[in-house]
Amino acid sequence: MTKECFGTSHVPLSPAVRAGDFVYISGQVPVGADGVVVKGGVTEQTEQVMENVKAALALAGCTLDDVVKTTVWLEDARDFGPFNAVYGKHFPNNPPARTTVESRLMIDIKIEVEAVAYKPL
Numbered sequence: 001m002t003k004e005c006f007g008t009s010h011v012p013l014s015p016a017v018r019a020g021d022f023v024y025i026s027g028q029v030p031v032g033a034d035g036v037v038v039k040g041g042v043t044e045q046t047e048q049v050m051e052n053v054k055a056a057l058a059l060a061g062c063t064l065d066d067v068v069k070t071t072v073w074l075e076d077a078r079d080f081g082p083f084n085a086v087y088g089k090h091f092p093n094n095p096p097a098r099t100t101v102e103s104r105l106m107i108d109i110k111i112e113v114e115a116v117a118y119k120p121l
Contacts (some may be wrong), residue, residue, distance in 0.1 A: 006059035010035075015056040026117040029054035029107065041100075042079035042110040046086040049113050057117055066097045066117035073112045081107040083111060094115040 007015035009026075017024045029052070030038045030045035038048045050064075057063055074083060080100065088095070094117070105112055 004060075007056065016044045016060040016062075017062050020076075021118055021120040023057065023062050023066070023117040023119060025053060025056045025117070027071075027112045027114040028056060029105075029109050029112050037107070037109055041049055041082070042074070043082045043086055045110045046083050049111055050090045053115055057115070058119070060119075062117040062119050064090055067091075067115045068118045069097045069116040070099075071114050072100040072108065073096060073103040073105060074100065075103070075105050075110045079110060 001020040004018045005014035006017070009015060013026045015026050015028075017026075028049050028118070030048040032038055032048060038044050053067075054064060057066065072083070072087070074080060079103075
């Protein structure tokens with residue numbers, strides 16, 4: 001099995017890494033193309049995070065349909081309802097397995113999402 005890294009970051013990580021038939025997406029945060037955290041609450045930030053997850057998946061030739069597992073960190077558990085509404089729009093059928101926890105995050109944001117996709121070579 002070989003490892004292949006995709007994309008670049010200003011911090012020491014690869015946005016996407018393929019290991020065999022699995023693609024691992026690093027935690028995505030709600031920053032736009034300009035590198036600035038999007039304005040708004042968890043709804044707006046979740047939309048941006050999901051767009052960033054899609055973009056990282058695309059680097060490795062995957063889509064949200066290939067995602068088998070996500071891990072979600074919410075800054076405030078009371079944001080679960082609005083987060084879940086946005087997240088559900090991105091996985092309308094056969095959603096992946098998911099773990100969601102409340103956690104203090106590394107920067108002043110409301111959400112971070114990582115994903116694992118399965119896409120045989």
